[in-house]
Amino acid sequence: MASPAFADRPGSRIYYEMSGAGPGGYLLLHGWSCDHVSMRPIATYLAGQGHRVANMDLRGHGRSTLDAPAYTSEDVVEDMLAVGEQAGVERPVLVGHSLGAKFVLAFAQAHPDRARAVVLLDTSIVESRQRQATRLAEIEHDRPADLRRRLESMFLACDQSEQRREYVESMMRVPRPVAAAALRAGDEVDTASALASCELPVLYVAASRAGEDPKLMRHLNPRLCFGQVVGSGHFVQLEAPTQVNAMIEQFVRLYGTS
Secondary structure, three states: OOEEEEEEEOOEEEEEEEEOOOOOOEEEEOOOOOOHHHHHHHHHHHHHOOOOEEEEOOOOOOOOOOOOOOOOHHHHHHHHHHHHHHHOOOOOEEEEEOHHHHHHHHHHHHOHHHOOEEEEEOOOOOOOHHHHHHHHHHHHHOOHHHHHHHHHOOOOOOOOOHHHHHHHHHHHOOOHHHHHHHHHHHHOOOHHHHHHHOOOOEEEEEOOOOOOOHHHHHHHOOOOEEEEOOOOOOOHHHHOHHHHHHHHHHHHHHHOOO
16 A cells, blocks of 8 residues: 655655555656656556555646746756655665656766666657757647647557546646646756766666667667567556566666665
């Protein structure tokens, strides 16, 4: 059973759920316009394997508050540090999905001594400033119907499940200013540079149609481990949880124990 808690931070109260006990802590951070619920398949599995897991909400998402209309990637990194310290998760394995993975890389770059390993779930590594500006404009100005189609396209086209419908509806309810603020903070992170400089073990898990070139990522960081799921869209931890959990477990067993 997960226990709810808050970490008080300037400009926000960060909500997180604690589950599990024992050594080998994990800190989980969801993707854009989501919340901790989207990372529960990982949290539940890891807790069941005897690990301590903190599964947090980004500022303004889920049950976390947001006082100011904007924040920085450094704010999020400090939020992660605060949650880890309060939760008693020392040198955790950081697991981030999509936008959350950008903040995970920022954390690893700023505080390599405060984490044990890094897991990146289907996130963008190389993006142009033009692409970032276009995406932000789409989020700020798209009609609801266009936004809904964009969100639905993140899942497999054949996935018509109730789970997909519920997650899309949840993402649609995130206020546009909150969604835009999260994108701006994430786009501050130079993910390619952060990956290249990362000294921690890194696992990248791609969707069935990989958005990033594994050769390029290994060129940036020769130590990177690359995995790819079968039968999943962007939300790999929701559509292929058994595969993702197995990859995380094997990766940490082999590389994340130092």
